[in-house]
Amino acid sequence: MIAATWYRPNVLAARIPCVVMGHGFTLTRRDGVPEYARRLVAAGFAALAFDYRHWGDSTGSPRGWISLREQLADWQAAVQHAGTLDGVDADRIAVWGFSMGGGHALLTAARDTRIAAVVALMPSTDPLAAPPPLTVGLRMIGRALREAITPRAVTMPAAGPPGSFTVIAAPEALQGFERTSGREWRNEVNTSWLLTGRRWRPVREAVNIRAPVLLQLGERDGAVPLAAIEQTATRAPHAELKRYDLDHFECFRPEHIDRLASDQVDFLRRLLASPTDPTKQS
Numbered sequence: 001m002i003a004a005t006w007y008r009p010n011v012l013a014a015r016i017p018c019v020v021m022g023h024g025f026t027l028t029r030r031d032g033v034p035e036y037a038r039r040l041v042a043a044g045f046a047a048l049a050f051d052y053r054h055w056g057d058s059t060g061s062p063r064g065w066i067s068l069r070e071q072l073a074d075w076q077a078a079v080q081h082a083g084t085l086d087g088v089d090a091d092r093i094a095v096w097g098f099s100m101g102g103g104h105a106l107l108t109a110a111r112d113t114r115i116a117a118v119v120a121l122m123p124s125t126d127p128l129a130a131p132p133p134l135t136v137g138l139r140m141i142g143r144a145l146r147e148a149i150t151p152r153a154v155t156m157p158a159a160g161p162p163g164s165f166t167v168i169a170a171p172e173a174l175q176g177f178e179r180t181s182g183r184e185w186r187n188e189v190n191t192s193w194l195l196t197g198r199r200w201r202p203v204r205e206a207v208n209i210r211a212p213v214l215l216q217l218g219e220r221d222g223a224v225p226l227a228a229i230e231q232t233a234t235r236a237p238h239a240e241l242k243r244y245d246l247d248h249f250e251c252f253r254p255e256h257i258d259r260l261a262s263d264q265v266d267f268l269r270r271l272l273a274s275p276t277d278p279t280k281q282s
Helices: 033-042 068-082 100-111 134-149 173-180 192-199 202-208 226-235 254-272
Strands: 004-007 016-022 046-050 088-098 115-121 213-218 239-244
Touching: 004 033, 016 033, 016 068, 016 100, 016 254, 033 046, 033 254, 046 068, 068 088, 068 100, 068 192, 088 100, 088 254, 100 115, 100 202, 115 254, 134 192, 202 226, 213 226, 213 254, 226 239, 239 254
Parallel strands: 016 046, 016 088, 088 115, 115 213, 213 239
Antiparallel strands: 004 046
16 A cells, blocks of 8 residues: 555645655655645645655555665556546646655656656756765675575665765765654665666656656755756756755755745746646736
8 A cells, every 4th residue: 555645725726736746765755745745735736745665654565675666656656546636637747756756756757648747856867877986886786686586675774974885875865864854764775676776767768758847956965966967957858957055955954945845836837737726826
């Protein structure tokens, strides 16, 4: 079962657009996402924020398990479900994702022409653009292979400082996860999904995205390759790139959310609002 939170305006004057929202790497739909969802609803949109299987309130064992294939299937299921919800215009479904969720959102739009718009917040679009040091990479692959041939998880730290043996080695990584997570976040993750990472490259599939795309880049982001986001902006046929003086996790700090969310609302209003629905309101 995939758990989700349904956000909608209290009064619906017409069928309205819905934004399907996916969380970042090792986080849940309760970590940072609600602040953006509430601002979308205040602007007249509906929002559906979901947890990937194995994470948050969704079912799946073992817990804290990443499968890129399964997470993309969860995106498709969430998009499909959003179109059936009361008051939603199924022809105006947008996708919104943070970090790895932003990459998933881009891939979902590349493979589903029904998507009407994409918001990718500090997205991971090509992990191969910034490979780890050789020794770290070899240790990662060694653990991933062990997990793939054994019936139990072989884990590694999710976040740590630059040069450390972690999936995300960046100055802001560990503190950012701890600050963003509203629960007892565990600094570990399974590893077999790393073996399929070479096929998970949103930058390569960006050319297939028919929908308009908003890419929000943090100029001090040490967690994802910035050049890959810029390349994604040039490859997606209808992309807008906005830059902010932020690191990867500062997009969830209260003093920055209003600006980022305002840019998202402006983008979505231009593309999804109709003359009769509340999203046209200023």
